[in-house]
Every structure is written in C-alpha cells, then in structure tokens.
Amino acid sequence: EPEVTQTPSHQVTQMGQEVILRCVPISNHLYFYWYRQILGQKVEFLVSFYNNEISEKSEIFDDQFSVERPDGSNFTLKIRSTKLEDSAMYFCASSEALANTEAFFGQGTRLTVV
C-alpha cells in the first residue's frame, strides 16, 4: 500500500538553528500538507500546497516557515530560526484531490528544540 514517508523520525536542534523536515508524498497525489501537534495537544494545520504554490496557510505559518517541492518527489518544511515553542510532532500529508477525499499522513518527525 502506498504511504507517505517522513525523515528524520526525530530531530534535535539548538534554538536559532535552521531545520528542514522532509516528506515524500504518495506519487500520484497533487495536494500536500504540513500539520503539527504539540505534545498532548490537538493537531494544527500549518500549510497546504498545490501546483507549486501555497494554497492555504494558518496563523502559525509565519515568515519563519517555508515549504518547497524541490523535485518531483520531495516536499519540505523549513523553519529558519527555531524557537523552543517549535518543539512538536510535524506531520506531512498528501491527497489526490482537495475535497471529498482522504488525506494520507506520514508517521511524523519529532522536532525537539533545546
């Protein structure tokens, strides 16, 4: 069964450093997403991406965040200067269509900022 893969599974970084979280969406999917989940809290939407541009973003997704699809398979989330409060699980997801469809999630990257 096709799946969304994320690397690394766990990333520890120093405050102020840049991190790049990587995702390989399902190959025939057109819509890509990043979510985050702070420990013990609900899942929060960060950004959606379609046709090589951002289609929606939340208030959390400020200028410190960026997304890119550098080639035909990878989808990345960059945090330019990490803060302690960026510590969370980050989930990538992809879907075939925008509405009336299911999203497939990766297993997540646990980001710890120290």
Add this chain to the structure above:
Amino acid sequence: DAKTTQPNSMESNEEEPVHLPCNHSTISGTDYIHWYRQLPSQGPEYVIHGLTSNVNNRMASLAIAEDRKSSTLILHRATLRDAAVYYCILSVMDSNYQLIWGAGTKLIIKP
C-alpha cells in the same frame, strides 16, 4: 475556533459496537464531515468521510443527522487495536477544504 464538539473520552468493551458522537452545529452546506484516528505514537489515519448521506466502509459507518448538525461514527465490533483518539473534523469549503481539527475523543477499549 474548533468547529466540532466531542466527548473527551469514552470506554467500550471489546467486541461490542461503539458509537462516537460529534456535534457540528455551525456546519455549512458544502462542508464535509471527516473522521480520522490517531493510534499512540502514530500519524493520523483516515477512517471515513461524508457530506449528507450515511456512509459505510470496511473500517466503520458514519451516520449523519438530517440537519447535519451532528454525526456519529460507528465501530461495529471494537477490538483492542481500535484504542485511539478519534477526531471528528470539518473540511471547510471557505478555507479551501482545510481540515479543522478538534480535540478528539480518546477511546478506551476494555478486554
């Protein structure tokens, strides 16, 4: 800005049906109702979704009230592997069908 309301937790016995309720009184006519679940230490997993009519798939059934202000996820025969947090989520047309997550219901299955 959660658009759905669910009980914080529910308990059920193994091999019995489970009915997980969700209220979404502010739903609009074009918003889809999705259910996802999250097993411990895993990413969210799609369960089912619908718009107006009841839906069935191999995992569960979704019963949608006639006024669409509430819905119920039905697991027909719960197993220990169904213990998870179940999220009732609206996919909102005005936000490009972004999934608006609530706090979810933690389902505990007793052997």
